[in-house]
Each structure stands twice: as C-alpha cells, then as structure tokens.
Amino acid sequence: MLRFSKILSLTALLCSLPLAANEALETAVKNPLRTPEYLQRDQYRNPVATLAFFDVTPQSTVVEISPGGGWYTEIIAPLVAEKGMYYAAHFPANSSEYGQRSRKAFIEKMASQPQYSKVQVTEFSAAGGVTIAPANSADVVLTFRNLHNWYIGGGEDALVAAYKQFFTALKPGGVLGVVEHRLPESQLNTEWTRSGYMPQSMAVRLAEQAGFVFEGSSEINANAKDTANHPSGVWTLPPTLRLGEQDRAKYQAIGESDRMTLKFRKPIN
Template sequence: MFRLSRIVTLTALLVSVAATANPALEQAVNNPLRSAEFSQRDQYRNPVATLSFFEVTPQSTVVEISPGAGWYTEILAPLLAAEGKYYAAHFPATATGFGQRSRAAFLEKLAANPAYSKVEVTEFAPTPGISIAPAGSADVVLTFRNLHNWYMAGGEEAMLTAFSHFYTALKPGGVLGVVEHRLPEAQLETDWTRTGYMPQSLTITLAEQAGFVFDSSSEINANPKDTADHPSGVWTLPPSLRLGEQDKEKYLAIGESDRMTLKFRKPLN
C-alpha cells in the first residue's frame, strides 16, 4: 500500500509539472541572445519556474525593477517582443557614480542588438516622483534581489515608497513578484541590516502596508546550504566571492544565496 501510494503521488506530481510546463518561457530561456555567463546561473535563478510562478506570459505587460546588466532582460525582451510589453526601470538618467555607469552599460547593451528595440527603459528609485510605467498598465512587476539595497539606503520608508510605485503601475489583480536573499527568522535579533539578507516576514508586512495582498510563496529559489551568517554577508557567496581565495571552495560548494520567492497581488477594488 505504501509503495502504491508513493507511485500515485509521484505520478500526480509529474502530471502537475507537465501541465504547468511553459514552452514559451523555455524557448525564451534557451534563446541565442543569452550570454554563456548568464546562462550558467540558471541553476540558482531557475528562470522558467520563477517566471511561471509569477504568471508571466508572452502577452504580459511586465515591469522589471533595476535590471542591472540585463540578466532577465535577455529572457524577457524576446519573450514579450511580439505580443507583450517590457519596461526596464533602471537607474534614473540623473544618477551619478555606479548608477550612471550601470544605466549607460545597459543602454549600450540594448543599442547593440535590434532584438532589444522594443524594450522601453524607464526610471526607478525608492523615492517619490518616479514613474516606472503608466499607472494601471502592468500585469506583472518583478524585482530580483533589490530589497536589501533599498533597506540599506533608506530603511522601511524606502521599501514602502518602492512598493507604492509598484502598486501604482499594476492593474487591479496584477502580480508583484519578489525574489530576495532570505534571512532566517531565527536571526532577526542579530545585526543583519548590512548583510544583504532580508527577513521574509518584514517583506510581507511592508508589501501589505503598501496595499498588496500576499498571494503565495515558493521554494523554487531556496538553498538550504546557505546559513546567511557569512563574514561578508551575501557577497561572501558566489558570484561575488568577496573573500577571494579564502575558503573559496567552501563557498562555491554552498552556491548562491537562499532566496525567498513571494507573489503579491494588487486588489481588484
């Protein structure tokens, strides 16, 4: 009976996985635009499963917050080119220092390939007065490993401001997808504020304060090997490996950080 039960359970799981497989997302992830360096990180970022969980389709209007060097741009741009819309909300044009260099490199990347011609670059900062997309236009807003930067720069107020921008851009019923380095709840009493890890409980609380409804979470991007207590915070782990050769093999064996994957919705009314 036990063995039969296991077979039935495994069969149901396989049917469920097959039913939720998304050929369009798989094609976008395997497209020739993607660099080998970026593709190597799929094992940690799980783009097909992650975008499926966030309900991204080829017809979606998607806003990606702080796309950086364009890791997800290489997937989202071709996915959305024909029937959808992709807003890349990068550093403001008035940014200086790293922000200025990062935005310039991103724009250069887009200009170098006509496949990116439909990407619309907007601006984002966790401050008032920013428009990441026309109000009420987005089906999905995505943010990948950005929350800690806003928290480190401006605490809960900055995060609430960011969430308010996302809320404004989304259609009623639209999805906010959050992936972030996850601090174990048992470490809330430690000095975690500069480690790059964020508490999942605080993330949910602040999103709800901004008006969102928490929909669900996923362990797609979990890494149980990550203890989140490393000497140089999350940057101890790959790909940063901030300690250089010191204990490098140890941190490579851990892999990239443990990440929360959270889905929120803007209420219908």
C-alpha cells in the same frame, strides 16, 4: 508573525500556466543570444519556474525593477516582444556616477540587438519622483534581489515607498514578484541589517502595508546549504566571493544564496 497563505510546489506552479506559455518560457531561456556567462547562473535563478510562478506569459506587460546588466532582460524582452511589453526601470538619468554608467551600458546593450528594439527604458528610485511605467498598465512587476539595497539606504520607509510605486504601475489584479536573499527568522536578533539578507516576514508585512495581498511563496530558489551567516554577508557567496581565495572552495560548494520567492497581487477592488 509571517502568514504563509500557501506554499506552492514546483509541480503545481508548472501546471498553473497553459502549456504554450511554459513552452514559450523554455524557448526564451534557451535563446542562443543570451550571454554565455549568464547561462551558468540558471541553476541558481531557475528562470523558467520563477517566471511561471509570477504568471509571466508572452502576452504580459512586464516591468522589471533595476535590471542591472540585463540578466532577466535577455529572457523577458524577447519573450514579450511580439504580444506584450517590457519596461526596464533602471537607474535615473541623474543618479550617481555608478548609476549613470550602469544605465548607459544597459541602453547600449538594448541598441545592440533587434530582439531589444521594443524595450522601454524608464527610471526607478526608491525615493520616488520618477515613473517606472504608466499607471495601471502592468500585468507583472518584478524585482530580483533588490529589497536589501533599499532597506540599507532608507529602512522600512524606503521599502514601502518602492512597493507603492509598483502598486501604482500594476493593473488591478496584477502580480508583484519578489525574489530576495532570505534571512532566517531565528536571526532577527542578530546584526543582520547590512548583511544583504532580508527577513521574509518584513518583506510581506511592508508589501501588505502598501496595499498588496500576499498570494503565496515558493521554494523554487531556496538553498538549504546557505546559513545566511557569513563574514561579508551575502557577498561572501558566489558570484561575488568577496573573501577572494579565503575559503573559496567552501563558499563555492554552498552556491548562491537561499532566496525567498514571493507573489503578491494588487486587489481588483
């Protein structure tokens, strides 16, 4: 049974960091160099509140797992460029054709603007065999909407293997931040495993199995309109809208998925 150690309100989390850190997050999100299309998703991804909840500051050494096209990179990399460090653990160089294209596009993006000059592009694979960052170096490891991919590819073992890599990279006392499409616990007896949604109880249990302490959850990225029961799974909803014009207005009205936002910590001892 899921053990909610604490549910933090938005007000509480915004008070959990020094004012200067919150102002720095606000400034990073307002960066005029962010991709215009990305700005439209701020209402669903809530980047200031989410990064504040995960204790990200301008001094942080941050590892982002599978940064894709760089949605969060555009915020975090400039934020920590002066006093911190940003590792982008992307697809391995020897991954699939899709992975290689995605990695190449990301590297080209990092070379396109001076604000990315200090970004360190590393590699991540749920199967292991790569290094996301030096051991015991990171203040924060972040993963956004990736758990379902690893689960679909390798089940619970893949998730535990991924969590263990994050554990290795983090300093003692460091934070693992997880955002993922949330499956209601009442739907565990359904055919959910390829829906793109994950049960929060599993996400917590497997992280604890890898050595993490579950510190708390937040409803920052919740969406009560999302039932997590759609014809094409989470991809039925925006931004994918896999059904095309079929019921498009209905799914746009729902918005992006209901998401769990989980905070774990690597024990100091």
